[in-house]
Structure formats: structure tokens, C-alpha cells
Amino acid sequence: MESEQRYGKLRKMVLVCMILVPLIPFFLTVGIGYYYFTSALEKKTISSTSRIVDDHRHMIEFFLQERKADLEFILRSYDFDYLAQHENLLKVFERLQIKSNAFIDLGVFNQEGVHVAYQGPFKLSGRIYKNEDWFSAVMKKEVYISDIFLGFRRVPHFVIAMAKQEGSSRWVIRATIDTYVFNDLVKKVRIGTTGEAYLLNKEGIFQTERRSGGNILDEDRDFTKYVTQDSEIMTFMEKDYLGVDYFFATTWLKDKEWLLVVRQETRDAFRSLRQAGSLILLIALVGGGSITAMALFLTNRILQRMIKTDTEKDQLEEQLIRASRLAELGEMAAGFAHEINNPLQIIRSEHALVNMILLELTDKEKIDAPEEMAELHDSINQIGLQVQRCSEITHSILKFGRKTETTPADVDLREFIPGVVQMISSKASVNGVNIQLDIADDTPPVHGDSGQLQQVLINLLNNAMDAIYEKHGVRGGELMITSGHDGKNMVHISVKDNGCGIGNEDQKKIFSPFYTTKPIGKGTGLGLSVCYGIINAMGGSMEVASEKGIGTTFTVRLPVSTKG
Amino acid sequence: MQLMLVDDEERFLSTTSKLLTQNGFKVFTAGSGEDALEILKREDIPVVILDVKMPGMDGIATLREIKCRFPLIEIIMLTGHGTVESAVAGLKSGATDYLTKPVDIDVLIEKAKEAFEKKRRLEEKILIAQSIYERRKAAYMRSPKDGLKAI
Numbered sequence: 001m002e003s004e005q006r007y008g009k010l011r012k013m014v015l016v017c018m019i020l021v022p023l024i025p026f027f028l029t030v031g032i033g034y035y036y037f038t039s040a041l042e043k044k045t046i047s048s049t050s051r052i053v054d055d056h057r058h059m060i061e062f063f064l065q066e067r068k069a070d071l072e073f074i075l076r077s078y079d080f081d082y083l084a085q086h087e088n089l090l091k092v093f094e095r096l097q098i099k100s101n102a103f104i105d106l107g108v109f110n111q112e113g114v115h116v117a118y119q120g121p122f123k124l125s126g127r128i129y130k131n132e133d134w135f136s137a138v139m140k141k142e143v144y145i146s147d148i149f150l151g152f153r154r155v156p157h158f159v160i161a162m163a164k165q166e167g168s169s170r171w172v173i174r175a176t177i178d179t180y181v182f183n184d185l186v187k188k189v190r191i192g193t194t195g196e197a198y199l200l201n202k203e204g205i206f207q208t209e210r211r212s213g214g215n216i217l218d219e220d221r222d223f224t225k226y227v228t229q230d231s232e233i234m235t236f237m238e239k240d241y242l243g244v245d246y247f248f249a250t251t252w253l254k255d256k257e258w259l260l261v262v263r264q265e266t267r268d269a270f271r272s273l274r275q276a277g278s279l280i281l282l283i284a285l286v287g288g289g290s291i292t293a294m295a296l297f298l299t300n301r302i303l304q305r306m307i308k309t310d311t312e313k314d315q316l317e318e319q320l321i322r323a324s325r326l327a328e329l330g331e332m333a334a335g336f337a338h339e340i341n342n343p344l345q346i347i348r349s350e351h352a353l354v355n356m357i358l359l360e361l362t363d364k365e366k367i368d369a370p371e372e373m374a375e376l377h378d379s380i381n382q383i384g385l386q387v388q389r390c391s392e393i394t395h396s397i398l399k400f401g402r403k404t405e406t407t408p409a410d411v412d413l414r415e416f417i418p419g420v421v422q423m424i425s426s427k428a429s430v431n432g433v434n435i436q437l438d439i440a441d442d443t444p445p446v447h448g449d450s451g452q453l454q455q456v457l458i459n460l461l462n463n464a465m466d467a468i469y470e471k472h473g474v475r476g477g478e479l480m481i482t483s484g485h486d487g488k489n490m491v492h493i494s495v496k497d498n499g500c501g502i503g504n505e506d507q508k509k510i511f512s513p514f515y516t517t518k519p520i521g522k523g524t525g526l527g528l529s530v531c532y533g534i535i536n537a538m539g540g541s542m543e544v545a546s547e548k549g550i551g552t553t554f555t556v557r558l559p560v561s562t563k564g
Numbered sequence: 565m566q567l568m569l570v571d572d573e574e575r576f577l578s579t580t581s582k583l584l585t586q587n588g589f590k591v592f593t594a595g596s597g598e599d600a601l602e603i604l605k606r607e608d609i610p611v612v613i614l615d616v617k618m619p620g621m622d623g624i625a626t627l628r629e630i631k632c633r634f635p636l637i638e639i640i641m642l643t644g645h646g647t648v649e650s651a652v653a654g655l656k657s658g659a660t661d662y663l664t665k666p667v668d669i670d671v672l673i674e675k676a677k678e679a680f681e682k683k684r685r686l687e688e689k690i691l692i693a694q695s696i697y698e699r700r701k702a703a704y705m706r707s708p709k710d711g712l713k714a715i
Binding site: 353 | 576583586670
């Protein structure tokens with residue numbers, strides 16, 4: 001439970017690190033990239049729109065300036081009396097029209113506002129304009145450019161009027177400018193699909209037509225929202241009365257009387273911005289998602305590996321503890337065995353003494369009780385046998401637990417195994433066991449103490465012959481010894497018999513100390529455990545395969561010698 | 565045949581000495597290395613059976629001391645280890661043979677007899693060598709010329 005919590009915590013920590021560490025720079029990169037890209041794009045859009053506004057302002061102002069200059073030229077070139085003559089005015093008007101076809105008509109007014117001469121498509125001579133706004137304005141300021149208005153002719157137009165002082169009286173010359181010419185100039189601006197330009201007067205009345213709706217002299221319903229400042233070009237974003245987002249650029253013209261507006265739907269103006277934005281969002285989502293998925297995957301892998309390592313470590317520690325306990329036990333057992341030998345020695349001596357005395361008594365016929373004496377003899381013999389058995393056990397334990405100086409050297413198994421087999425061959429032939437040797441020529445040498453190795457082999461061979469004897473008696477035993485290179489730098493030596501076999505339960509405990517299936521007095525149960533210890537110390541392993549009643553195969557695996 | 569048993573187990577000493585006496589030995593016993601050396605000073609004992617593990621002066625030390633003072637004494641080591649190390653150490657220090665505990669009395673007697681035999685042969689050799697030397701010496705004394713020739 002506790003370790004689960006620990007792993008949970010660890011998992012969280014690793015996961016957070018693995019997600020945040022790549023994700024933070026990733027999003028920073030994407031974010032900064034997005035920011036700079038969009039701001040650059042925005043700036044470009046704004047500056048290009050501003051340039052259009054600026055260009056058009058100049059164009060319009062230049063146009064007005066030119067028309068004003070035209071009139072001024074007339075004003076300075078001719079006097080009132082001359083221009084008051086219709087034919088003279090006609091001549092002048094025709095010249096004016098050659099210069100610019102924007103002029104529709106031309107009229108001359110005296111101080112009282114009487115239209116004394118007129119040249120144009122309408123019959124306006126003789127009308128009195130004394131009370132018109134424009135007239136009083138021009139009389140005062142000398143120059144006047146009107147907004148677009150309907151006037152007497154009920155057609156949208158605007159006028160340029162100029163006054164001249166002649167002696168004590170003032171007279172005025174006035175020209176009407178074709179709105180449509182003027183209108184086209186502004187209206188032809190086209191940016192993207194929705195970009196357009198238009199003029200408003202300071203009351204928000206359209207001075208030119210707006211392509212997306214808005215006729216001349218209509219009122220612009222969004223006028224109050226416009227941000228303006230003298231002749232500076234202002235840019236801003238705003239919703240129009242229909243709720244559509246627009247990007248605006250504005251500037252005042254004509255001494256703050258007309259407002260030039262260029263506007264484009266934001267959606268249109270920043271189309272590429274939006275495309276880039278959605279692309280970046282997609283990348284961020286996919287990137288973030290894959291980083292998270294990767295982090296999850298890796299964290300799980302790391303954690304699994306850690307859990308596995310931890311478990312292995314725990315198991316190893318447990319094994320180590322068990323091994324050290326066993327070693328301690330071995331040393332203790334050796335100590336006990338040694339101490340037991342002393343009392344055993346005394347018992348044996350006493351036994352010999354008793355035996356001797358008893359023999360003497362019998363020989364000299366001092367006691368006449370042959371039956372009892374026989375029984376006593378039997379009992380004494382039994383004591384001798386049991387002492388012998390005890391001493392065998394203590395010697396085995398001492399052999400098992402002792403720390404002897406071994407002299408490891410390379411052992412050539414091709415010579416070594418037949419040598420060992422020779423040692424037991426007489427016993428084998430007595431027991432009618434047929435020994436077969438199959439030593440592969442490529443059997444490599446192993447490194448170890450030849451005495452120990454011999455002990456192991458003899459032990460295995462003796463066990464095999466015991467098993468054979470139990471099953472077959474002294475006829476029909478088969479013993480097969482094989483060895484060869486195992487690949488992966490291991491050598492195997494197998495001892496296979498056709499003896500009585502070992503049951504499954506016994507196979508599990510076969511290498512444990514003091515475990516034996518032999519009848520009491522026949523084995524100490526230490527042989528195989530000693531073998532196991534020896535082979536383990538040499539870096540090898542030992543295994544058993546057996547079937548009850550069919551036979552047993554012991555296989556020893558040892559590392560190939562690397563020395564020499 | 566005189567021999568001495570050295571062991572710290574009192575009962576082992578008494579019983580074994582009884583057995584050995586029965587078999588015709590004259591047995592001395594010592595409970596420690598020090599005692600053994602004391603007895604050897606007084607008695608002429610040709611064979612000693614010595615336990616390796618004893619409190620105080622241990623078997624190997626006693627063995628070395630005996631060999632140092634009485635080089636001709638044959639010593640049989642008695643080891644409880646059942647291992648070869650102490651036996652090898654003993655043999656290297658001049659022991660004649662070794663036995664592992666618990667030892668059968670018959671084996672003990674056999675080994676002791678072997679030791680006596682070895683000792684006897686050694687003494688014989690010494691006697692022969694001595695007698696040759698004596699004879700030559702006597703000859704030299706009688707007639708230095710012949711004596712020199714003989715030498």
C-alpha cells in the first residue's frame with residue numbers, strides 16, 4: 001500500500017516533468033512566433049491602409065486645391081464687369097472645362113447676392129443668394145468650399161466660391177463641381193474584397209457613395225464611433241451598426257470639414273492572420289497532444305521498469321539474507337560438529353574398553369550367561385555402529401562448512417572425466433553397470449579446483465549407481481556421461497542413469513542440506529548440497545530431470561575458462 | 565613400549581590409557597602441553613599422541629616445542645577437525661602421522677606401532693653409524709696410520 005502511494009507520487013512527478021519540460025518551450029515558441037507574426041502582419045495591414053488613406057487625402061486635397069487655384073486664377077485675371085457679361089463668362093467657362101471636366105457651371109454674384117451671370121446647364125441667372133449660408137460664408141472668408149448638398153437643383157453637388165474686393169464692393173465667383181467625378185475618385189479605392197473608401201462631412205453625412213451601402217447625403221449611422229484627430233491618420237477596429245467587425249483608417253480633410261474613411265472587414269483584412277492562427281493552433285494542439293501522450297507512455301515504461309528493478313532488488317536482498325543465514329548456519333554446524341567429535345572420541349574409547357572387558361569376561365568364562373552376553377555384545381556393537389554413523393555425519397558437516405584453500409586451475413574435461421570414471425569403474429563392473437562416455441571433442445576447459453570437481457562427479461556417479469542398484473540389482477544398469485560446449489560460454493556435463501528415478505516432491509528438495517531419501521544410516525543428505533555449493537561457487541548451475549522408475553539426469557553447467 | 569597421550573579430556577586419557585595398557589603399552593598421560601613437556605623431561609618416551617585442539621598451549625605449539633627439545637620423539641597428531649589443514653600443519657612441523665577423531669582404538673594402536681617401528685629403525689641407524697664411528701675412532705687410536713686409511 002505504502003509503496004503504491006510512493007509509486008503514485010513518483011509517477012505524478014515524472015509525468016509533470018516530462019509534460020512541462022518540453023511543453024513550456026514548445027508553447028513559448030509557438031506563442032512568440034504567433035505574436036510576432038500576427039503583429040507584423042497587423043502592422044503591414046495597418047500601414048498599407050494608412051498609405052491608401054494618405055494617398056487619397058493628398059489626391060482629394062490636390063483636386064480641391066487645383067479647382068480652387070483655377071477659380072483664383074479667373075478671379076485674379078478678370079474683373080467683375082468683364083465676367084458679368086455672359087459671352088465673356090462663357091469663354092472663361094469653356095477654358096475652365098478644358099482644364100477640368102469636373103466643372104459643371106460657373107456663376108458671378110454681386111455684393112447683394114444676385115446671380116448676375118451664370119454659365120451652365122441650369123437657369124439660375126437672376127436668383128438672389130444673399131441669404132444662403134455659403135454666400136455669407138464666402139463674403140466673410142473669401143474662399144468657401146461647400147459640403148455636398150442638393151440646393152435649388154435637387155441634385156447632389158458641391159460648390160467652390162471665392163470673393164474678391166474691388167474698390168468698396170465685393171463680388172463672388174462660384175463654380176459647381178460634378179459630384180460624380182469626385183465620387184468616382186474616392187469610390188474606386190478597393191482593398192481585398194471588402195475594402196472601401198468614402199467621405200463624410202463633419203455631421204456624418206456621406207459626401208461620396210459607399211460601395212457597401214450608403215448613398216450620398218445619407219447619414220452614416222456609425223459616425224459617432226469613429227476615432228479622429230485633426231489631420232492625423234487614425235486606425236482602429238469597430239463594429240458597424242450591423243455588428244460586422246471593421247478595420248478603419250480615418251483622416252480629416254479640408255480643415256476638418258470632411259472625413260476620409262477607409263474601412264475593410266476585419267475578417268477580410270486579417271484573413272491570412274486568421275489562417276496562420278488556426279494553423280498554429282492546430283500545430284499546438286497536435287504537438288501538445290503528442291507530447292502528453294509520449295510523456296504518459298514513457299512514464300509508464302519508466303515506472304514499470306522501476307517497479308521491476310525494485311522487486312528484483314528486494315528479492316536479491318532476501319536471497320542475500322537467506323544466503324548469509326545459511327553461511328552462518330554452516331559455520332555454526334561446523335563448530336558443533338567439531339565439538340561433538342570430542343565426546344564421540346570418548347564414547348568410542350569407552351566402547352572399545354567395554355568391548356575389551358566383555359571379551360575378557362567371555363574368554364575367561366567368568367560369567368556363565370551366554371544368552372545375555374550375546375545380547376550385550378549385540379548392544380555394544382550397535383553403540384559402535386552408531387558412533388561410527390555420528391562421526392560420518394560430523395565429518396560431512398565439517399567438509400560442507402569448511403573454508404579450504406582451493407587451487408583453481410584450468411581443467412580439461414576431455415581428460416578429466418574419463419579419469420574420474422576410471423575411479424569408479426571397478427564398482428560399476430561389480431554392479432553390472434554399463435558406462436558410456438560421450439565427451440564431445442569441442443568440450444572446452446573449465447576453471448576450478450580439480451579436487452572439488454572430482455568430488456562432485458564422484459558424488460553424482462555414486463548416486464546414479466545407487467539408484468541403478470535399487471532398480472536393477474546387479475544387472476542391466478546403464479550410465480551415460482556426456483559433455484559438450486553449450487554455446488554462450490557454458491559447458492555442460494550430464495550424468496544420466498536408468499535407475500529408480502526421483503519423485504517430483506523429492507526433486508524440489510534434492511539440493512537442500514540433510515535431505516536424503518536413502519535409508520537411515522546410508523546417507524547424510526549432504527552430498528548433493530555440497531556439490532551444489534561447489535558448482536555455485538564456480539559460477540555454474542546444477543539441475544535435475546527425473547522420472548520415477550525410468551531414470552535421472554543430473555546436468556552440471558559451468559562457465560568456460562577465460563584464463564588462457 | 566612407552567607412549568604418552570596428551571589431551572585435555574580427562575576421561576579420554578584414562579580410558580584410552582587403560583585400553584593401551586591392555587595392549588601392552590606403558591602409558592603416560594598429560595592434560596596439557598606444559599604437563600607433557602614436564603613428563604618428557606623426566607621419562608624416556610619415544611612416542612607421543614597429541615591432540616591438536618587444547619586450551620592453553622595448543623597441539624601444534626606443543627609439537628614444535630617437543631620437536632625442538634627432543635627431535636627423535638615420534639608424534640602422532642589427533643585432530644578433531646576432520647579436515648586436512650591442521651594435519652598438514654602438524655606434518656609440516658615434524659609430526660609422524662595424524663588421526664581424525666573419533667578414532668578407533670585399533671587404528672590408534674596400529675599407528676602407534678608404526679611409530680615405534682619407525683623410531684626403532686631410526687635408532688638402529690644411529691647405532692650403526694655410531695658403532696662405525698667408534699670402531700674407526702678406536703682403530704685411529706690404536707694406529708693412527710691404519711685409522712686414517714680406514715677413515
